[in-house]
Amino acid sequence: MKDDHAMDLQLLLFAKTHEWLRLDGDVATIGISDFAVQSLTDLVYIELPQPGRVLKAGEVFGEVESVKAASDLYSPVAGTVVESNTKLAEDPAQLSASPYETGWLIRLKVSLPVSRAGLLDAEEYKRLCATESH
Amino acid sequence: MRNLQSTQLLFECSQPGRRAAVFPAADVPPQAIDEWIPCEHRAASPPPLPELTEPEVVRHFVNLSTLNMSVDTHFYPLGSCTMKYNPKRHERLAGLHGIVDLHPSQPEADVQGMLELLYTMQEMLAEIAGLPGVSLQPAAGAQGELTALLVAAAWFRSRGETRTKVLFPDSAHGTNPASAAVAGFDCVQLKSTPRGFVDLADLKTHLGSDTAVFMVTNPNTLGQFEPNMTEIAQMVHDVGGLVYIDGANMNAITGVARPGDFGGDMQHFNVHKTFTGPHGAGGPGAGPIAVRSFLTEFLPGPIVTRRERPTGGFTWHLTTPARSIGRVRSFFGNVGILVRGYCYLRTLGAAGLLAMSQNAVLNANYLLARLQDVLPVPQGDRCMHEFVASAKGLKERGVSAMDIAKRLLDFGFHAPTVYFPLVVAEAMMIEPTETESKETLDAFSDAIHAILAEDAAFLHDAPHAAPICRPDEVRAARYPILKWTAPPASPETAHAH
Amino acid sequence: MAYLFNTAAQQRRMLDAVGAATLDELFDQIPAKLRLGRPLDLPPPLTEIELESHLRGLAARNVGQPERVCFLGGGSYDHFIPAAVDAIASRSEFYTAYTPYQAEASQGSLQAFFEFQTLICQLTGMGVSNASLYEGGTAVSEAAFMAMRVTGRHKKVAVLESVHPEYRLVVETYLQQVGCDVVVIPTPGGIAAPDAVRQVLDDQTACLVVQHPNFFGALEPTRELTAAAQAAGALAVVSFDPLSLGLLARPADYAADIAVAEGQALGIPMQYGGPYLGLLACREEFVRKMPGRLIGQTVDRMGRRCFVLNLQAREQHIRREKATSNICTNQGLMALRAAVYLALLGPAGLREAAELCCRKAHYAAGQLAQRAGLRLLFDQPFFKEFVVHAPHGAASLISRARQAGFDLGPVVAAGGEREGVLVAVTEKRSRDEIDRLVAALTP
Structure with a gap:
């Protein structure tokens, strides 16, 4: 993982399906991890939901495509989509370049408190990636 | 000696006013088209197709052809594709008058030779499969899979059973799960053993009263015959499911073993692989299926049947099976490819x-x-x-x-x-x-x-x-260019012409 | 043995290299009890001379042209095929090549299919075309599935009764297992009544399927129908006749969302029903929901323009059960024929061919009415085929024509006792042939 994001990562929660989540009040920003971006190789297309869509935890909210693979995106928590990162549709390379900053995917309005069931902290997630890359 | 103009696009060669095909003047009395076709249905001008001469169209495509590898020019050891020689006699015979110029709605009495050929093809495929019911209708292997799964669904429905799952190993061709999804089934992918065979333990845990069909390629995509084929078929049949054999690899076992004998209830053939219908740079193919007798009445129609004449000999007819699933395409099938397959089977015979x-x-x-x-x-x-x-x-x-x-x-x-x-x-x-x-x-x-x-x-x-x-596939997919568009007119380009 | 290379001596050397004693030993993987253990029961092998004689014998028992003049229609037509189409399609570098997965070894096919896609876009005015589907009926089914993905509506598809009955049956067969209703909207007048259509379309409907010209040869009120579909939030799927576009408005002109077709008219022989060519073109924004292969332009390492299979992540070999279709093998060689055909005709040739079909068909319809007293079943504008009412039943009409050397059809069941017969007139039919048909049917 990239060092310049090391501080930020401590604020994130991760899903086993490689999405990350950052809570600011009752808004959750969701993206996919650097590990996921690397293993998908060159991303060519990203499909994200329209604002207003209601998502359950674990529900598919979009997908990312590389030349030779396609992967579903799963929402780590329940909520209502308030914003999608439409810039990614025009330039999918941004997601690869900056998965934790400009490469965020969606923002959800969530009801507090958010259930953390099944989510990992940065250390736990790092260990998961280590097992998957072997 | 490569022609360096050869990769210009047709559209870049176009010059206003050039012509290739010219049609004769009308021999019927002149009348304004407007009297027949109301204005709102008319195009203001014909489509903006390129304007070319016949010699340049021919040179263009012949030069393009030289940029291909093909079976006639190169060894083509493409696994799972069976790129074998495509006999020239097939091309001549499929183009015979009385074969190539038949309209699909001609009366049965006027196409008896064709129907006899197709009937014999059904019979030969049934014998090779060890499965008696054959439909020649599917246009390709994937459509054969879909057709067979719809036949299976209709059979289960006729027995009042609701079975929702189609199982297949992780080494399966992508068409297996894709066909199962189109047929409305839930897909269950099974693990393979380290040697690439069906994992019997994993199969067992997923088999149940909701199992409709187990799809398996045998020999499998690793080029190995499933050592436990009998047990696999038994396990699937024990829970009331059906076994589908993906026939992509029939080139290994034709005349040696038959899907119907090793537990298959249904299979497709890839006529364009095993029986050497040419691949045509992607198609057309033909994907006939063969099924067990209890599934025959559900096959899509029409199939060819034969009746004995009181005076001796036979007549051939198009028939729709009693409880047919319907149709999976218009007309009879990819007959041109089936004729080539027929020629191949008649040339080789059993030996x-x-x-x-x-x-x-x-x-x-x-x-x-x-x-x-x-x-x-x-x-x-x-x-x-x-x-x-x-x-x-x-x-x-x-x-x-x-x-x-x-x-x-x-x-x-x-x-x-x-x-x-x-x-x-x-x-x-x-x-x-x-x-x-x-x-x-x-x-x-x-x-x-x-x-x-x-x-x-x-x-x-x-x-x-x-x-x-090494073309840039990432760029192609990120910024798709899927057709030629005319460059904006500029003084320079106008001058260049 | 036909097409085999290995001499007995070579086989022996190869077996030695493998470490096997006999050919049979190579099949040890197959348990003995699963082996056939007898020769297949097939007809005896034939040499090339014998095979040719056999095929010629079978062909002689079929009645083709010119013994019988073809006025048959209903989705397969006796259009003229320029010799250059056959010449190009006979290049074995094209017809014995595989699907162009390996771009460096397939630029010829890839560029030809890219040109095909462009030609279909030019023909239809649509934003994007795929590289072919099987034929006209499955093209409609694929469009219906695609409309479900685009709209997110999976419960209902509306199809006009005037759509080819076999296409309707294909759609019903394809959709029967996925829980989607196929609602057929009656067209008693030979074309759709837009008000009746509007009543059927609702917020559950994924698409309205229209054929234009329709199965009866008649022209549908396409603008009103596509507007009705879109007003309900459904997609307008139009099955068109490619040759008609030399004369008729293009699908994009009347706002079709997905344009599909049977492409047989574009230089493909009738060959008893196949292989033909499924066309599918649509609005550009739906491109990632499209079924089938797409060829894209890109550059290689040296910056040279080149072509590749593109957006493959839609397809079964990558997305498996989530693919946009199960199609793999398509109709590549038929797409090549269509590309050569359209390149040869150009805009002027396409217009001439379309006008000839239209003029001759109207001459035939007029003569059949005036001289033979056979009136049209539907009083609607038509393009190149029409339905004549068969007062004594379709079989008798077809049989009279057949005895005189003419084929008509297929039969059109128009509800109740009414039966009609389709008569299609292509640019190949001469006035003399039409006059003789009319004479044969004149009481």
Whole structure:
């Protein structure tokens, strides 16, 4: 993982399906991890939901495509989509370049408190990636 | 001696006013079209197609053809594709007057020869499959899969059963799950054993009263015959499910073993593979299916039936089975390809088909023996009609299966199938077919050995002698250009013309 | 043995290299009890001379042209095929090549299919075309599935009764297992009544399927129908006749969302029903929901323009059960024929061919009415085929024509006792042939 994001990562929660989540009040920003971006190789297309869509935890909210693979995106928590990162549709390379900053995917309005069931902290997630890359 | 204009697009060659096809003046009384076709239905002008002469259209496409590799020009050991020789006699015979010019709605009495041919084709395929009910309708293997799954669904429905799941191993062709999804089933992918076979324990945990069909390619996509085929079929049948055999690899076993005898209830044939209908750079194919007798009444219509005449001899008829699922396409089927397949089966006969499979398997095993010192084959030192070698060991040198594939083009060999099946790392799937000589196999093996002695950096830049080298697929997918568009008119381009 | 290379001596050497004693030993993987153990029961092998004689014998029992003049229609037509189409399609570098997965070894096919896609876009005015589907009926089914993905509506598809009955049956067969209703909207007048259509379309409907010209040869009120579909939030799927576009408005002109077709008219022989060519073109924004292969332009390492299979992540070999279709093998060689055909005709040739079909068909319809007293079943504008009412039943009309050397059809069941017969007139039919048909049917 990239060092310049090391501080930020401590604020994130991760899903086993490689999405990350950052809570600011009752808004959750969701993206996919650097590990996921690397293993998908060159991303060519990203499909994200329209604002207003209601998502359950674990529900598919979009997908990312590389030349030779396609992967579903799963929402780590329940909520209502308030914003999608439409810039990614025009330039999918941004997601690869900056998965934790400009490469965020969606923002959800969530009801507090958010259930953390099944989510990992940065250390736990790092260990998961280590097992998957072997 | 390459024609350097040859990769101009048709549209870039267009000049206003040029013509190729010209039609005669109307021989019926002149009348304004407006009287028949109301204005709102008329186009303001005809479509903006390119304007070309016949000589330039011909030169254009003939030059394009020279940028292809093909079975007629190159050894094409593409695994899972059965790129065998396409006999020229088939082309002539499929183009005969009385075959190529028949309209599909002609009365049965006027197409008795065609119907007899198609009936005999049904009978021959039934015998080869060991399954008596045949539909020639599916246009390709994937449509054969879909058709058979719809037949299975109709049979279950007729028995009042609701079965929702289709099972298949992780080494399956992508069409298996895709066809199951189109047919409305839930897909369950099973694990393979380390040697690439169906994992019986995993199969057992997923089989149940909701199992509709287990789809399996046998020999499998690793070129190995499933050692537990009898047990697998028994397990599926015990829970009331049906076994589907993906017939993509029939080139290994025709005349040796029959899907109907080793537990299959349904199968498709790829006429364009096993029975050498040419691939046509992607199609057309033909994907007839064969099924057990209890499924026959659900087949799509029409099928050809035969009636004995009181005066002797037979007449042939189009019939829709009693509880048919309907139709999976318009008209009878890809008849032009079926005629070629028919010619092939009539040329080879039983002994020829057996020799076909024997030599396909011999060629594959010989090539495996010649290559395994440099490209290990994880499934062992014997195979059926194809084998999957792994280039994994070359990774530390920085050489990938793709590098070898691309470099082979420089040696005048088409690349093997690479990165399929997914269960083998750096897979190179090699299927030589029976219509290649030992000399060709030796030359191919020598080429692989020579390539593996080459510098990695040189291989990364291969092919060196092909018309193009390593197209940018990421750019193609990120910013898709799927058609030619006219450049904006500018003074310079106007001048250039 | 046909097409085999290995001599007995070579086989022996190869077996030695493999370490096997006999050919049979190579099949040890197959348990003995699963082996056939007898020769297949097939007809005896034939040499090339014998095979040719056999095929000629079978062909002689079929009645083709010119013994019988073809006025048959209903989705397959006796259009003229320029010799250059056959010449190009006979290039074995095209017809014995595989699917162009390996771009460096397939630039010829890839560029030809890219040109095909462009030609279909020019023909239809649509934003994007795929590289072919099987034929006209499955093209409609694929469009219906695609409309479900685009709209997110999976419960209902509306199809006009005037759509080819076999296409309707294909759609019903394809959709029967996925829980989607196929609602057929009656067209008693020979074309759709837009008000009746609007009543059927609702917020559950994925698409409205229209054929234009329709199965009866008649022209549908396409603008009103596509507007009705879109007003309900459904897609307008139009099955068109490619040759008609030399004369008729293009699908994009009347705002079709997905344009599909049977492409047989574009230089493909009738060959008893196949292989033909499924066309599918649509609005550009739906491109990632499309079924089938797409060829894209890109550059290679040296910056040279080249072509590749593109957006493959839609397809079964990558996305498996989530693919946009199960199609793999398509109709590549037929797409090549269509590309050569359209390149040869150009805009002027396409217009001439379309006008000839239209003029001759109207001459035939007029003569059949005036001289033979056979009136049209539907009083609607038509393009190149029409339905004549068969007062004494379709079979008798077809049989009278057949005895005089003419084929008509197929039969059109128009509800109740009414039966009609389709008569299609292509640019190949001469006035003399039409006059003789009319004479044969004149009481």
